Amino acid sequence: MGTDELLFAPEEEEQLSEAPWKVLIVDDDREVHSFTRLALHDFTFERKPIHFISAYSAAEATEILKEHDDIAIILLDVVMESETAGLDLVETIRYHLDNTTIRIIIRTGQPGIAPERYVIDHYDINDYKEKTELTTDRLYTTIRSALSQYKQIVELLNKKNEIYATLITDTLTGLGNRVKLNYDLDTEMPMSLVLLNIDAFSMINDVYGFEVGDQMLLQFGKILRESSCTECTIYRLEADIFAILTSQKEIQDIQKEVLRIQSAITKHLFLINGIDHRVNVTMGVVEHEIGNMIQKAEIALREARKMSRNRVQVYSDNLAVIKQIKENTKWTKWLKDALDNNKLIAYYQPIVDCGSGEIVKYEALVRLEHDGVIYTPFHFLSTARYAGLLYQITQRVFEQACARFSTTALDFSVNITDQDLIEHGFIEFIEQTRKHYGIESGRIYFEILEDSSILTNPIAEKHLNELITLGYRLCLDDFGVQCSNFAQLGNLDLDIVKIDGIYIKDIDVNKKSRIVTESILFFTHKIGVKTVAEFVHSAQVYDIVKAMGIDYAQGYFLGEPKPDLI
Structure with a gap:
């Protein structure tokens, strides 16, 4: 074959892909439609041809756009059934049909009615051409440029949708996640929400491994889809917690629906790797409400779990956990206010030597003053633990006690907690405070609870x-009601054991209390540890504890806690 023959050999016909680009021509002049189709009859972009759709009015175009959401370009005349019909259609496309991807090219024959600068400034269009300037070549260039823009926008939008789908989808089950649930709850319509927690699921992971656990979660999600109403939406929020969401109109009696789903789950046999498993679920339900739905359902679920497993709890404002949350919120505020304004006050209760009847030491006890009322730790100690404020309270009480006993020769004791003992600066604080007030370490007793977290x-x-090495004394408080392990008495270098008041307060009438107290005394005498009887509230009780050989006594009969020493 010669060179000329090679140069002018017929080219192979290009194979066009499917799904052509859709271009909508909107013009009341039929010749404009014919010219456009003829000028671009062999046009391709990215190996795709153009499919033209014609509309001869803005109203007709609106209906076409409602049916076709994948139109790439609209070639739009301005003056049709009205002088602003085309511009009005732009507003409809962008703001009523919410279509921001379609490329809008104004093609007008009456630029005086719709001047280019005004239209560009006031309408969301992508190009402006006068019909007289739009030759075949210019039309080709305009369409190609617009399609390139459209393609990039669609790709970005698809990527955005892909990222959003990942954001709102649980990767294991393919269900919506917590983000999706929050999005679906953003409505003014009353909804019903159910949270489901698989009972003892962590045990399945521990015994059979995470692979079996994942398979169970997949099957669980499938059961929820199959057993829930068709209008319900299923989610996996985290770990073994799933959710079902429905609107008020779809289920009139959500509790019956919940029990039906619970029954379906209980009866289902999970077959995984040849092993049969059955599970129960605990459920928290919020019925036909608006706002804070997830929080309310979680509160109901928490209340259900406090009661038992395999339980359904419907949310109400009267749940015990709601009251506890309100109490914690109140006391947290009061505690922080007391810390900021020196309203945590040390009170002192005397401890009497049963042999001499003399006060030999005091226990420093914390009190909180709010609006002129004094509160005991019974009201706020659990909140202080929850809020992480125990160490700050201990610091205030210890410093006040050191200041108070710097002017006397009496010993004193201060309660410390597990949270105090794990603070890295605890020993340094104790030593600095003691030395500042000139108190010997041997005068200070630290009372600890017989708690496993300490030991x-x-x-x-x-x-x-x-x-102990620094010379401080150690006292075991409330012995007999916590772990009650006598072996711990030998493991700790104790100076004193305080026998819990539950055995002392009725020791004059309760034989069992006397027996328990005698057992504690027998062991403490053997290991050389002294004892204190708490809750000594009467002369009769005081006489009994003295007769039994208890070393010290403490209680309201001998002296109430006061801000000053007796």
Whole structure:
């Protein structure tokens, strides 16, 4: 074959892909439609041809746009059934049909009615051409440029949708996640929400492994889809917590629906790797409400779990957990106010030597003053633990006690908690405060509870040993009601054991209390540890504890806690 023959050999016909670009021509002049189709009859972009759709009025175009959401370009005349018909259609496309991807090219024969600068400034269009300037070549260039823009916008939009789908979808089950649930709850319509927690699911993971756990979660999600109403939406929020959301109109009796779903789950046999499993679920339900739905359902679920497993709890404002949250919120505020304004006050209760009847030491006890009322730790101690304020309270009480006893020779004791003992600066604070007030370490007793978290925490154990090495005294408080492990008495270098008041307050009438107290005394005498009887509230009780050989006594009969020493 010669060179000329090679140069002019017929080219292979290009294979066009499917799904052509849709271009909508909107013009009341039929010749404009014919010219456009003829000028671009062999046009291709990205191996795709153009499919033309014609509309001869803005109203007709609106109906076409409602049916076709994938039109790439609209070639739009301005003056049709009215002088602003085309511009009005632009507003409809962008703001009523909410279509921001379609490329709008104004093609007008009457630029005086719709001047280019005005239209560009006031309408969301992408190009402006006068019909007289739009030759075949210019039309080709305009369409190609617009299609390139459209393609980029669609790709970006698809990527955005892909990212959004990932954001709102649980990767394991393919269900909506917490983000999706929050989005679906953003409505003024009353909804019903159910949270489902698989009972003892962590045990399945521990015993059979995460792969079996994942398979169970997949099957669980499938059961929820199959057993829930067709209008319900299913979500997996986290770990083994799922959710079902429905509107008020779809289910009139949500509780019956919940029990039906619970029954379906209970009866289902999970077959995984040849092993049969059955599960129960605990459920929190919010019925036909608006606002804070997830929080309310979680509160109901928490209340249900406090009661038992395999339980359904419907949310109401009277749930115990709601009251507890309100109480915690109130006391947290009051505690922080007391810390900021020196309203945490140390009160002192005397401890009497049963042999001499003399006051030999005091216990420093915290009180909170709010609006002129004094509150005992019974009201705020659990909140202080929850809010992480125990160490600050201990610091205030210890410093006040050191200041008070710097002017006397009496010993004193201060309660410390597991949270105090794991603070890295605890020993340094104690030593600095004691030295500042000139108090010998041997005069200070630290009372600890017989709590497993203290006795098993290596940091707490290290700090206890440091206190003992520095010469401080150690007292085990409320012995007999916590772990009640006599072996711990031998493991700790104790100076005193305080027998819990539950055995002392009725020791004059309760034989069992006397027996328990005698057992504690027998053991403490053997290991050389002194004892204190708490809750001594009457002369009869005081006489009994003295007769039994208890070393010290403490209680309202001998002296109430006061801000000053007796």
